Amino acid sequence: MEILYLSIALFLLLTLVAGLWRVLQGPTSADRMLAAQLFGTTAVACVLLLAQAFEYxxxxxxxxxxxxxxxxxxxxxxxxxxxxxxxxxxxx
Amino acid sequence: MNNIYLYTIVGMGLFTLGLYAVIVHAHLLRKILAINVMGSGVFLVLVALAARNQGTAPDPVPHAMVITGIVVAVSATALALALMLRVRAKTGQAELSEESLE
Amino acid sequence: MYTNDQKQHLQFAPGHSVIITLRTGLIRAVLFTLIWWILTDGAMNSWLVGVPVVLFATLVSVQLLPPFSWSLIGIIRFVPFFLWRSLYAGVDVARRAFDPSLPISPQMYHYRWRLPPGLPQVFMANTVSLLPGTLSAELGDEFLYVHVLDKTGAFASELMILEEYVADLFGLKLITDRSEE
Amino acid sequence: MLVTEILSSLLLIAGAIFFLAGTVGLLRFPDVYTRLHALTKADNVGLGLVVAGLVLQAESWTVAGKLLLIWLLVLLASASIAHLVAKAARKKGIELWK
Amino acid sequence: MTLLQLMFDTLLGFSLLWLAWQALTSPDLFRAIVLFIAFGLLMALTWIRLDAPDVAMAEASIGAGLTGALLLSALARLGSKNGSRAILEKKHQAGSMTENTKNQLPFRLLLMVLLLAVAAGLVYVVLTLPENIPGLGILVEENLESSGVSNPVTAVLLNYRGYDTLLELSVLLLTLLGVWSLGDMTKQHESFPGPVLSTLSRLLVPLLIMAAGYLLWVGAHAPGGAFQAGSLLGAAGVLLLLAGWRPGTRLAGLPLRISLVLGVAAFVAAGMVFILLGRQFLEYPPSFAGVLILLIEAAATLSIGITLAALFLGGRPKFSQPKFSRPKLNQPKSSQPKFRRHK
Structure with missing residues (x-):
C-alpha cells in the first residue's frame, strides 16, 4: 500500500509541476492565479497521501x-x- | 540518506540564486522576493542538516529556529514592503536607479 | 465592524429575537464542539483549552453570521443529490478535457432567481459552480449569471432542480414567478 | 480487510485521474471561465475520491471526520474563489471564448 | 519505496530551484509573485519530507498564505498610483535588455564567478561536516520531562530557548512599530466585497479560530504551537480585512495595543515572577511548566495573530482620542455657557 500512496503522491506532484506552465503562460493574471489555486488543492491531497504512507x-x-x-x-x-x-x- | 544532501545542495542553490538576484535587480519588490528566497535557502540547509543523523529523530533546535525565522521573515517582509511603498510615494518609483540615488 | 448595508445582505430572517439568537448560538456551539472533538481525536485533556475556544468561536460566529432558518430533512435530501451531481460534474469536465476535439461551446446564461437574497442565494451560487457544466459568474438582484460550458446541455432544468433542493435545505417555499402570471 | 484495501486503492487511483484531468483542463481550455470549470469540478472530485479512499483506511471516526472536514473546506474555498474570479473577469470585460 | 522517495525528492528539489529562478527573473512582477506563492507551497512539502512537520505548518500558513497576500496587496498599491505598472515595467525591461545588459555583461560574468565560488565554498563546508554528530537533540530529549511539554520543538521554543522566543516576539512588535511610524492607515478605494466573499469570510473566521485553538493545544505534545496558531489567527484577520472589515475607532485604541503587547508581557511577567522566587529569568519549575507554557503560548498566539493582521493592514489604524482632551459630545447644551464665563 505504501508504494501506491507514494506513487500517487509523486504523480500529483508531477501534475502540479505541469500546471506551472499556465503560470508562465498566462495570458491574464487570473489564469496565473488559478494555477496557484490548483496547487493548493493538489498539495492537500499530496500531504494527506504522505500522512497515510508514513503513518504519521x-x-x-x-x-x-x-x-x-x-x-x-x-x-x-x-x-x-x-x-x-x-x-x-x-x-x- | 542521500536526499538530505540533495536538499542541502538545493538550499545552497536557493541562497546563491537569491544573492544573485538581490545584487542584479534594481526593483525593490524583486529585492524583497530575492531576500525571501535566500532566507528559504538558509532554512532548508538548517533543517536538512538537522535530519542528517540516521535512525534518530531530527534535532529540534534548528526546527525551532526556523519556525521563528519564518515568522520574522514575514514581518520583515511586511516592513520592507511598507518602506518600498514609502520610497515610491516620495520618489515616484520603486527602484534603486542611478538617478534616485542623487 | 461591518456596515449595516453589508449586514443586510446576509440577513434573511429579519427581526430575529433573542431566543432565536440563543438557539442559534447553542446549535453552533454543539457544532463547534463536534469539530473540536474531531480535531483533537477525542482527547479528554483537551477540553481545558477546548471549552473557551468553542465559546469564543461561537461568539464570533453568531456575531458574523446572523441566524438563518434551515431544515434537517432538507439537508438529508440535499447531500446525496449534491454528491451524485458533483461526481457527475467531475466526470463530465474530465471527459471534455481529455477529448482531443475539445467539445465545449460556452455561453452566459441568465437564471431568474426564485430564492430570496442572502445566504440561500450565496449557497446556491457556490453549489452551481460544483455542478455539471455550470459556473456562477455573478450574483445579481434578479438573475444569477451562470457560465455554461456546453450550451446544448440541459442546464436550465438542472438549475431549477437545484434551486428547489436549496430552498428545501433552508426550509423555504419558492416564490412562484409573478411576472409571468 | 482485503476488499477495503482494493476499494481504497481504486478510489485513490480514480482521484489521481481527476487531478490529471484538472491540470489538462487548465492547460487546454481556451479562456479563464472554462479553465475555472476544469479546476473547481475536476479537482474537487479528485480530492473527494482521495479522501474517500483514505476514509476507508481511517483508524477511527475522528480521523474520518477530519478528512471530511478538510474536503468540505476545500470545496467551500474553491467554489467561492471560482465565483469571485469569474465575477472579476466579467467586470474586467474578458470576453467569452466562442 | 526508496526509489520512489528519491524520485519525489529530486523532482521537488529541482522544482524548487526552477521556481525560484523563474520567480526571480520573470519580467512580469505579478507572475513573479504567483511563482513565489507556488514556491512557498512546495517549501511546505519539502519540510514534510525533511521530517519537520512543525516547520511545514508554519510555512503552510505563512509562506503560502500570508506572504502571498502581503505581496499582492503591496503590488496593488504600487500599481494603483498612476495605473501604469505594466507599461513602466515593460519599458524598464526593454531598456535593460538592450543597453544596460551590454554594458553590464562583464560585471555580471564576474558576479556569477564570485557567486559560484561562494556556492562551491558552501557545498564544500557542508559536505565535509562530520557525520553522526549528536547535536543538541539528545540533550533536548534527556530533559524533555522537566520542560512541561512533550513536543521537543515547543520545549525548545518556550522553555530552553525562551530568550530567543521572547526577543522574537519583540522583533515582531518592532516591525509593526516601524510600519506604523511610516504613517497612518490610508483609505483604499475598495469595491463592495459582495455576498459570496462576505459569506466565505464569515464562515472561515470561526473555523480558523477553532483551528488556532487546536494547534495551540496540540503543540504541547505534537507538531503545532503558538507560532502556527498565531499565523492562523493572523490569516483570519487578513480575511476579514479583505472582506471589507475595518477595526472601529474604539477597538483600534487601547484594546488593540494591549493585545499587541500581551505576548511579550506574559513572557516577561512569567520570567520576573520566578526571579522573585529565587530562580533564573525564564526558568520555570518543572511542576508548573506545562500550565505556564500554555498560558504564555495563548498570550503569544493572540499577539502574533493580531500583529500579523495589523502588518497586513499597513498603516496605523485610526483610534479615538482619550476622552479628557475634548468636550464630551453628549454634554447638555446649557452647561456650555458656564464654561465660557469661567474663561
Whole structure:
C-alpha cells in the first residue's frame, strides 16, 4: 500500500509541476492565479497521501491548514492586485 | 540518506540564486522576493542538516529556529514592503536607479 | 465592524429575537464542539483549552453570521443529490478535457432567481459552480449569471432542480414567478 | 480487510485521474471561465475520491471526520474563489471564448 | 519505496530551484509573485519530507498564505498610483535588455564567478561536516520531562530557548512599530466585497479560530504551537480585512495595543515572577511548566495573530482620542455657557 500512496503522491506532484506552465503562460493574471489555486488543492491531497504512507497523523493537520488558507492568497489577488491593474491590461 | 544532501545542495542553490538576484535587480519588490528566497535557502540547509543523523529523530533546535525565522521573515517582509511603498510615494518609483540615488 | 448595508445582505430572517439568537448560538456551539472533538481525536485533556475556544468561536460566529432558518430533512435530501451531481460534474469536465476535439461551446446564461437574497442565494451560487457544466459568474438582484460550458446541455432544468433542493435545505417555499402570471 | 484495501486503492487511483484531468483542463481550455470549470469540478472530485479512499483506511471516526472536514473546506474555498474570479473577469470585460 | 522517495525528492528539489529562478527573473512582477506563492507551497512539502512537520505548518500558513497576500496587496498599491505598472515595467525591461545588459555583461560574468565560488565554498563546508554528530537533540530529549511539554520543538521554543522566543516576539512588535511610524492607515478605494466573499469570510473566521485553538493545544505534545496558531489567527484577520472589515475607532485604541503587547508581557511577567522566587529569568519549575507554557503560548498566539493582521493592514489604524482632551459630545447644551464665563 505504501508504494501506491507514494506513487500517487509523486504523480500529483508531477501534475502540479505541469500546471506551472499556465503560470508562465498566462495570458491574464487570473489564469496565473488559478494555477496557484490548483496547487493548493493538489498539495492537500499530496500531504494527506504522505500522512497515510508514513503513518504519521500530524501531517493531516498540515493539510488542514492548507485547506483553511487555500482562499487567502486568491482573495487578496481578487480584492487588491487584480482590482488595481484595471486600466492597463486586459490582454496581458 | 542521500536526499538530505540533495536538499542541502538545493538550499545552497536557493541562497546563491537569491544573492544573485538581490545584487542584479534594481526593483525593490524583486529585492524583497530575492531576500525571501535566500532566507528559504538558509532554512532548508538548517533543517536538512538537522535530519542528517540516521535512525534518530531530527534535532529540534534548528526546527525551532526556523519556525521563528519564518515568522520574522514575514514581518520583515511586511516592513520592507511598507518602506518600498514609502520610497515610491516620495520618489515616484520603486527602484534603486542611478538617478534616485542623487 | 461591518456596515449595516453589508449586514443586510446576509440577513434573511429579519427581526430575529433573542431566543432565536440563543438557539442559534447553542446549535453552533454543539457544532463547534463536534469539530473540536474531531480535531483533537477525542482527547479528554483537551477540553481545558477546548471549552473557551468553542465559546469564543461561537461568539464570533453568531456575531458574523446572523441566524438563518434551515431544515434537517432538507439537508438529508440535499447531500446525496449534491454528491451524485458533483461526481457527475467531475466526470463530465474530465471527459471534455481529455477529448482531443475539445467539445465545449460556452455561453452566459441568465437564471431568474426564485430564492430570496442572502445566504440561500450565496449557497446556491457556490453549489452551481460544483455542478455539471455550470459556473456562477455573478450574483445579481434578479438573475444569477451562470457560465455554461456546453450550451446544448440541459442546464436550465438542472438549475431549477437545484434551486428547489436549496430552498428545501433552508426550509423555504419558492416564490412562484409573478411576472409571468 | 482485503476488499477495503482494493476499494481504497481504486478510489485513490480514480482521484489521481481527476487531478490529471484538472491540470489538462487548465492547460487546454481556451479562456479563464472554462479553465475555472476544469479546476473547481475536476479537482474537487479528485480530492473527494482521495479522501474517500483514505476514509476507508481511517483508524477511527475522528480521523474520518477530519478528512471530511478538510474536503468540505476545500470545496467551500474553491467554489467561492471560482465565483469571485469569474465575477472579476466579467467586470474586467474578458470576453467569452466562442 | 526508496526509489520512489528519491524520485519525489529530486523532482521537488529541482522544482524548487526552477521556481525560484523563474520567480526571480520573470519580467512580469505579478507572475513573479504567483511563482513565489507556488514556491512557498512546495517549501511546505519539502519540510514534510525533511521530517519537520512543525516547520511545514508554519510555512503552510505563512509562506503560502500570508506572504502571498502581503505581496499582492503591496503590488496593488504600487500599481494603483498612476495605473501604469505594466507599461513602466515593460519599458524598464526593454531598456535593460538592450543597453544596460551590454554594458553590464562583464560585471555580471564576474558576479556569477564570485557567486559560484561562494556556492562551491558552501557545498564544500557542508559536505565535509562530520557525520553522526549528536547535536543538541539528545540533550533536548534527556530533559524533555522537566520542560512541561512533550513536543521537543515547543520545549525548545518556550522553555530552553525562551530568550530567543521572547526577543522574537519583540522583533515582531518592532516591525509593526516601524510600519506604523511610516504613517497612518490610508483609505483604499475598495469595491463592495459582495455576498459570496462576505459569506466565505464569515464562515472561515470561526473555523480558523477553532483551528488556532487546536494547534495551540496540540503543540504541547505534537507538531503545532503558538507560532502556527498565531499565523492562523493572523490569516483570519487578513480575511476579514479583505472582506471589507475595518477595526472601529474604539477597538483600534487601547484594546488593540494591549493585545499587541500581551505576548511579550506574559513572557516577561512569567520570567520576573520566578526571579522573585529565587530562580533564573525564564526558568520555570518543572511542576508548573506545562500550565505556564500554555498560558504564555495563548498570550503569544493572540499577539502574533493580531500583529500579523495589523502588518497586513499597513498603516496605523485610526483610534479615538482619550476622552479628557475634548468636550464630551453628549454634554447638555446649557452647561456650555458656564464654561465660557469661567474663561
Amino acid at each position: 497523523p500530524p501531517l493531516r493537520d498540515v493539510a488542514l491548514i492548507f485547506a483553511l488558507l487555500a482562499a487567502v492568497a486568491a482573495v487578496a489577488f481578487i480584492r487588491r492586485a487584480w482590482a488595481a491593474e484595471e486600466q492597463n491590461d486586459v490582454s496581458d
